[in-house]
Amino acid sequence: MKADLNISNWFEEFHDGLFRFLVKLTGDYHESEDIIQDAYVRASIKLALFDAQRGSVKNWLYKIAVNIYYDRERFRRKEELAVDEYYRELISENTPEKEPDFEYSKEMIEQAVVMLAADKRAMFILSLKTGFRDMAEIFSLAEGTVKSRMFYIRKELCANLRKIHEEEKL
Template identity: 35%
Template structure:
């Protein structure tokens, strides 16, 4: 079954309060949604909380999903993204008058930290370049873009366990390269 069609079926079953379908939907989509949320919030603990709240919303609003208006993943990503943005808005402090603030600090990292971060980024890019291209793209898809193992296995036309092995071995090689 087409993954998009499978998600449509799962959402329609979730709308009927099917817990098994909800678990399957979570398994198929949580990694992708977590990737979206963590990119916005930049805090793992907050992202985990938001994902939990997102799936509560999905459970409650599954009946409002319309396949004619959006793909299932687009609908789920919109819920996750909007909830994460709402969380960011709540976190913002009220506006302070600049005249009342006598200690303005530049939030940007200093030259030393910027140089270290740049060096680490270059090392990571070099180490990724040492991996075979398909392994490098798979690692970037999983850990930077939030794609699930199944999505990557489909993308590279390999069995799911092969994709898991690729990622595990690639991470080990990255660690060796970065520690060298």
């Protein structure tokens, strides 16, 4: 039996079941929408690789969606580990501010980051993923300027952590 290679037919036939499956898998409606959209895009790009002899269209689409989910989870875990490691380094680096002498949680650090001005927050978040040279290019600044700004951003984050800690003690 020849497989129907029309993506729009696949969408109509498999969308509801695949979407319900993804909502159960992710626990998130919006992420499921993103995954299903990515799955159909990837399927249309890789259509030439589909082999009806090896399995059904439905199973192929589900496999694509599950692989996208796994990719996102791997990325999320790597990102969380990188952020956690960066936060630990951030607090332990030598800054004019004394290192906090209290235990801080990831939530406290996230609050401290949110307290930064938008431009500082953008620079800090980008620093989690890229080096000073790339940041300088992105922000159209000299590399030394980026390093200087990151120094003051770290200092401000330490101050924000102290402020949050004091508020929690009240």
